[in-house]
Amino acid sequence: QVQLQESGAGLVKPSQTLSLTCTVSGGSISGGDYYWAWIRQPPGKGLESIGYIYYRGSTYYNPSLKSRVTISLHTSKNQFSLKLTSVSAADTAVYYCARDNRGTYRNDVFDVWGRGTMVTVSS
Amino acid sequence: SSELTQDPAVSVALGQTVRITCQGDSLRSYYASWYLQKPGQAPVLVLYPKNTRPSGIPDRFSGSSSGDTASLTISGAQAEDEGDYYCNSRDSSGNHVLFGGGTKLTVL
Numbered sequence: 635q636v637q638l639q640e641s642g643a644g645l646v647k648p649s650q651t652l653s654l655t656c657t658v659s660g661g662s663i664s665g666g667d668y669y670w671a672w673i674r675q676p677p678g679k680g681l682e683s684i685g686y687i688y689y690r691g692s693t694y695y696n697p698s699l700k701s702r703v704t705i706s707l708h709t710s711k712n713q714f715s716l717k718l719t720s721v722s723a724a725d726t727a728v729y730y731c732a733r734d735n736r737g738t739y740r741n742d743v744f745d746v747w748g749r750g751t752m753v754t755v756s757s
Numbered sequence: 758s759s760e761l762t763q764d765p766a767v768s769v770a771l772g773q774t775v776r777i778t779c780q781g782d783s784l785r786s787y788y789a790s791w792y793l794q795k796p797g798q799a800p801v802l803v804l805y806p807k808n809t810r811p812s813g814i815p816d817r818f819s820g821s822s823s824g825d826t827a828s829l830t831i832s833g834a835q836a837e838d839e840g841d842y843y844c845n846s847r848d849s850s851g852n853h854v855l856f857g858g859g860t861k862l863t864v865l
Contacts, residue, residue, distance in 0.1 A: 673856075680843065680856060680857070680858045680859045681792075681800065681843055681845075681856040681859070682856065683854035683855070683856065686854075694854070696853070696854070697853065730799055730800075739788070739790075739805070739806045739807070740787055740788070740806070740847070740851065741787050741788060741789075741790065741806055741845070741846050741847045741851075741854075742790065742845060742846075742847075742854055743790050743802065743805055743806065744790070744792070744800070744802060744845070745802050745811065747799040747800060747801070748799065749798075749799055750799050
């Protein structure tokens with residue numbers, strides 16, 4: 635059974651770069667027709683898609699974050715990562731990684747999620 | 758359209774039926790998937806697009822769609838069904854991922 639685990643700094647200073655890694659266990663990150671996604675949730679608020687990367691390397695980014703986001707695949711380590719530059723307090727959130735197993739559906743199916751990691755932006 | 762709208766809160770008596778809705782123009786073209794998030798936990802997929810259930814999700818959960826509205830129905834709500842429900846789909850162009858604002862379900 636595939637499991638995901640987020641890791642990275644829990645406290646980031648304003649204007650710096652947020653960096654997170656998602657480690658995939660129980661299956662190969664490039665072993666199927668999957669997209670690998672980052673989703674965040676500010677305290678007390680709803681879910682927001684950050685973006686995703688296809689196992690072949692193509693990416694999608696939320697237009698509101700696109701200028702600051704990079705999602706990368708690290709197949710040799712069975713990981714994918716998120717970098718968000720020039721962070722501010724508005725980027726404080728729980729960050730989840732998730733597998734998008736949409737198959738033949740025309741929209742997303744986030745069927746496996748990590749537990750999430752809280753990132754606080756503060757000086 | 759670039760929004761999915763959900764009622765902020767809904768309540769249901771134990772054992773009764775409740776419908777949670779998600780409205781957006783894009784839902785005329787795209788199905789929604791549904792997630793349940795309990796406090797302090799990650800969301801869990803409870804309905805695929807086209808309203809089928811993942812394995813392990815009780816059959817009291819069902820989905821439907823009509824026009825610009827997708828619905829999640831719980832027939833015989835249980836205490837463990839409490840939590841925040843989110844719909845997820847695409848915008849009308851199909852290019853962008855959307856989540857609804859979430860509906861907090863309370864089972865009385």
